[in-house]
Amino acid sequence: MGYVAVQGGITAIENSQKLNRYLRLRGQSAPLTVRQIMEQMAPLVDRVMSEGSLHSPFHAALALKQASGDPIEASFLLRAYRSTLRRLVDSLPVRTDQMRILRRISSAFKTIPGGQVLGSTSDYEQRILDFSLAEETAGTQCDAKREFESFIDGIEESLDPDQFRKVVAMLRDQGLVAPLAPALSAEPTDVTQESAEFPLDRSGRLQMLARAETGGLLALAYSSMRGYGSIHPTIAELRVGYVRVQIPHPFRPGAAVSLGSLAITEVEIVASVRRSEQEEKPAFSLGYGACFGHNEVKAISIAVLDRAMKSPCPHAPAEDQEFVLLHTDGIESSGFCSHFKLPHYVTFQSDLDRLRNLQGSEE
Amino acid sequence: MSLRDLLPAAGAFRYNFAFMDEGAKREVRRALLKAVAIPGHQVPFASPELPIARGWGTGGLQVTMSLIGPDDVLKIIDQGCDGSVNAVNLRKLLVATTGVRTTFDSRESTLLQSRHRLPEIPMTEGQIAVLQVPLPEPLRLVEPSEVETRRMHAEGDYARMWVSLYEDVVQNGAISLAAGYPCRVNGSYIMSPSPLPRWDLPMLNQASHLTLLGAGREKRVYAVPPHTSVRPLEFDDLPFEVESFAGLSCARCGSTGTFLDEIYDERTGKPSRVCSDSGFCDLVQAGVVPAKGAPHD
Numbered sequence: 001m002g003y004v005a006v007q008g009g010i011t012a013i014e015n016s017q018k019l020n021r022y023l024r025l026r027g028q029s030a031p032l033t034v035r036q037i038m039e040q041m042a043p044l045v046d047r048v049m050s051e052g053s054l055h056s057p058f059h060a061a062l063a064l065k066q067a068s069g070d071p072i073e074a075s076f077l078l079r080a081y082r083s084t085l086r087r088l089v090d091s092l093p094v095r096t097d098q099m100r101i102l103r104r105i106s107s108a109f110k111t112i113p114g115g116q117v118l119g120s121t122s123d124y125e126q127r128i129l130d131f132s133l134a135e136e137t138a139g140t141q142c143d144a145k146r147e148f149e150s151f152i153d154g155i156e157e158s159l160d161p162d163q164f165r166k167v168v169a170m171l172r173d174q175g176l177v178a179p180l181a182p183a184l185s186a187e188p189t190d191v192t193q194e195s196a197e198f199p200l201d202r203s204g205r206l207q208m209l210a211r212a213e214t215g216g217l218l219a220l221a222y223s224s225m226r227g228y229g230s231i232h233p234t235i236a237e238l239r240v241g242y243v244r245v246q247i248p249h250p251f252r253p254g255a256a257v258s259l260g261s262l263a264i265t266e267v268e269i270v271a272s273v274r275r276s277e278q279e280e281k282p283a284f285s286l287g288y289g290a291c292f293g294h295n296e297v298k299a300i301s302i303a304v305l306d307r308a309m310k311s312p313c314p315h316a317p318a319e320d321q322e323f324v325l326l327h328t329d330g331i332e333s334s335g336f337c338s339h340f341k342l343p344h345y346v347t348f349q350s351d352l353d354r355l356r357n358l359q360g361s362e363e
Numbered sequence: 364m365s366l367r368d369l370l371p372a373a374g375a376f377r378y379n380f381a382f383m384d385e386g387a388k389r390e391v392r393r394a395l396l397k398a399v400a401i402p403g404h405q406v407p408f409a410s411p412e413l414p415i416a417r418g419w420g421t422g423g424l425q426v427t428m429s430l431i432g433p434d435d436v437l438k439i440i441d442q443g444c445d446g447s448v449n450a451v452n453l454r455k456l457l458v459a460t461t462g463v464r465t466t467f468d469s470r471e472s473t474l475l476q477s478r479h480r481l482p483e484i485p486m487t488e489g490q491i492a493v494l495q496v497p498l499p500e501p502l503r504l505v506e507p508s509e510v511e512t513r514r515m516h517a518e519g520d521y522a523r524m525w526v527s528l529y530e531d532v533v534q535n536g537a538i539s540l541a542a543g544y545p546c547r548v549n550g551s552y553i554m555s556p557s558p559l560p561r562w563d564l565p566m567l568n569q570a571s572h573l574t575l576l577g578a579g580r581e582k583r584v585y586a587v588p589p590h591t592s593v594r595p596l597e598f599d600d601l602p603f604e605v606e607s608f609a610g611l612s613c614a615r616c617g618s619t620g621t622f623l624d625e626i627y628d629e630r631t632g633k634p635s636r637v638c639s640d641s642g643f644c645d646l647v648q649a650g651v652v653p654a655k656g657a658p659h660d
Contacts, residue, residue: 010451027592031654054369079412083387195407195582198510322509332580335417339497342419346442346479346623346639350560352625353606354450 024068037061046263047071047294051330052078052084053192053211055262055292071212072334079331090187092246092256096266096290097169098161099241103294106167107235108270116166120294167237168268168286177270177284198322201280205309205325209302210291213330220318220328221301224308229316231308233269233287233300240265247339265299266290271307285310380427382460391429391584395575398586403548404516405499410582419479420453423495423580427457427476430491430575437465438472443480443622443639450478463655467642479542481563483621483643483655486572488589494557497576499585501545501555521553528596538601547594548587556593561605562622565595612655613638616647620655 038045038061048060052075060078067073103119106112132140171177189196189204191211196204209217224231242261249255270284287307289299304318311319318324327333379385382419387409394408413421421443431437439454441447445467453476454465466472469482502512503647505523515521524545531538543558546567556564557576567574567587574587587593597603612619614635621643623636638644646652 010446013448040416076412076416083411083413084382085421086384171539182398192409192411194409198508322507326509331412332417333594335419335421336419336497336580338416339418342478343442343444343447344479346560346622347542347558349622349624349639350558350562350606354537354539357604357607358537358539 032065034058034061034065037064043294044069044071046295047214047298048074048078050292050295050298051075051211051213052082072330075213076331076334087146089247091259092248094243094245094264096239096243096264097164097166099164099239099243099260099264099266100161101164101239101241102263103240104164104236104237108167108237109173112167112237113170115314118161121296145271155317165238166268167311168270171236171270171284175281175283177286196325200321200325203332204307205321206288206290206302206306208325208329209289209305212302212325212328213333214295214298214301216328216330216333217301217305218297220324221304221308224304224316224318229308229311229318231271231287231304231318233271233304233307235300236268236270236286238265238267238296238299240296263293264290265293265295267296267299269300269307377564378460380433380461381431381457382413382424383411383428388429391425394584395426395429395586397639398575398584398632399433399573399588401552402474402588403546403552403554403585405578405583405585407582409585410579410651413579415453415456417580418497419449420476420495422577422581422584423476423478423493424453424456424577425579426493426575426577426584427474428460430493431461431463431474433461433463435461435463435473436471437463438467438475438642439465439477440475440480440482440640440642443624444641446641450486468646469640469642474566479558479560480622480639481559483618483640484652485566486570487573490572492572492574494559494574494576496555496557496576496581496583498543499555499576499578499581499583501543501553504545516552519551524553524596532598532601539606544603545596547592547596549591550594552591553596554585554587560622561603563601564593564595565605569593608636611636612657613644616654616658618644618647618655 038057039062041061044064045057045060048064048071049057051071052060052063054060059081060074063074063077063081064071066077101117101119103121104114104117106116160168168177172179183349184203189201189207191204191207192279196208200208223229225233240263242263244261245259246256247259249257267289269287271287273282273284285307287303287305288304289302305324308316308318309321309324314320381388391408391474394406394519398404398406410411410422410425413424415421415424427437437454437457439445439450439457441450444450457463459463469475469484469486472490474491474493475482475486476495478495481492500509500512502515505527506512506515528538531540541561542553544561544564545553546556546564548554555568559567569590569592570587571589572590576585578584594602608619608623611623613623615637618638622639624639625634626637627634643652647654
């Protein structure tokens with residue numbers, strides 16, 4: 001069995017994999033630990049969990065280590081791992097109004113009940129390369145940590161989840177946004193259990209957006225903000241914090257068991273006035289976005305696209321469900337993009353045949 | 364449900380036979396049964412992620428994984444070749460998770476997974492061809508929306524497809540579609556035969572074997588059952604044409620009636636032709652089967 005094209009194929013692949021593994025190690029720096037990635041690259045870990053559709057900081061950080069930091073490759077590793085896990089139970093709806101707040105802002109009102117809580121953000125930093133980080137040692141790290149901890153110890157104030165009423169709830173009370181739709185009676189759509197059918201209901205749309213690639217969502221949401229569409233969002237509320245995950249109690253009907261909590265980013269935008277079919281009075285329309293971890297650009301993009309896809313007569317790309325949802329999954333788009341590196345000898349031969357035939361018929 | 368059900372079982376990190384869990388396999392098989400019952404109709408399925416990238420054969424792989432048993436003999440080819448990089452990779456995964464016997468001889472295989480080719484030796488009853496499909500929707504050529512193409516299939520509304528072929532003829536003097544030429548299956552649905560070259564389409568028509576097509580990224584499976592008509596779209600006065608290799612022969616086995624790849628010598632740049640089906644070419648070389656002469660028509 002020594003076909004021209006067969007020879008060397010298997011060995012060449014194995015050697016290529018060996019080289020790939022070697023390139024990560026050749027610099028001889030100390031091994032990067034999974035814990036370091038989890039703690040010092042948290043936004044990247046969050047992004048991989050969100051796009052990989054599995055909440056596990058350890059596995060996401062491990063995937064990042066294996067992928068040498070490539071977020072799409074790491075999310076792919078995580079998704080493939082997710083496929084092997086048993087699906088145990090559906091959680092109860094997460095109560096984001098009960099969130100333990102890390103950050104919570106509104107760009108609609110200067111002051112809001114409960115107050116603006118900036119929390120941690122790089123929004124107001126000047127993006128100047130900090131060369132002192134190049135000299136960071138365990139000692140300087142420790143000093144900086146201690147300094148902040150003594151600063152925070154002096155602060156008495158504590159945040160009570162109940163003090164943060166949703167800004168949108170306030171607007172709704174005043175009849176400025178449409179009343180809440182009745183709670184879902186049917187099971188929410190799950191695109192990991194059956195393929196998405198269009199038009200897709202809102203639960204399926206929000207799920208696909210939550211799994212989508214940040215850059216892809218940003219590009220399409222930006223197109224809508226900038227001119228291909230007409231969503232000019234106002235962020236009614238952006239909140240980042242921990243939400244409790246609960247499941248129905250296995251034995252006691254109606255009771256719930258708490259599994260723990262996880263960090264999410266949630267954004268609610270209000271956009272142009274829209275008169276709904278049922279309502280007489282005009283009201284703001286809403287867009288909603290939520291994703292794992294701290295990823296504000298992603299959550300805002302989701303909210304803008306959620307609103308854009310509700311447009312009664314879609315004309316811009318970002319308003320078209322199929323266009324948005326089928327082209328923003330990082331695992332699918334990057335997989336298909338890279339498949340063009342596979343041999344296309346036969347199909348190209350077929351193309352050549354057609355072209356030569358057409359050229360011949362013109363002579 | 365008990366609390367124990369909520370905890371991961373011991374050994375949960377070991378993989379199932381053929382990687383996918385049995386529930387997921389059953390879902391694929393249910394979709395396949397429907398696909399066989401409605402030839403050429405695209406059936407949606409969940410298509411979970413596999414450790415192979417989307418676009419690299421995950422649809423075909425899920426079909427194979429859901430069907431394969433310990434007694435199967437597997438052949439995997441990519442563009443006709445057993446040794447192509449991706450065929451090697453998929454074979455490694457399937458062998459590692461099933462331990463089945465593999466072969467390069469298409470006649471020995473019970474399951475044959477392929478990207479973009481059927482073997483030159485027609486497959487027989489009892490054999491299953493699994494084709495990897497990048498773009499399952501033949502109407503995507505004329506209509507980008509999935510909602511709309513599903514409606515067109517349901518209503519047999521293929522007018523725009525015919526018009527596009529007609530316009531092609533008017534503008535180019537011939538139909539310029541190369542591989543993946545749209546076919547009518549069982550006189551009903553129009554199907555994309557994966558990007559098989561036109562050369563292979565006569566082998567799909569009234570075939571003795573079952574052909575299953577899987578598109579992982581697009582989450583669709585469809586099928587051509589044995590003894591089913593598969594007719595390339597053509598006009599009465601402009602018959603369908605397969606690729607022409609007139610006057611050419613394989614530099615290795617001398618066949619003149621096979622699909623030939625054009626290769627260029629690494630040193631001299633001189634072109635020559637070899638069989639795209641490496642398994643067939645090897646059999647001719649070994650004297651097991653005769654070289655293929657007259658091209659099929």
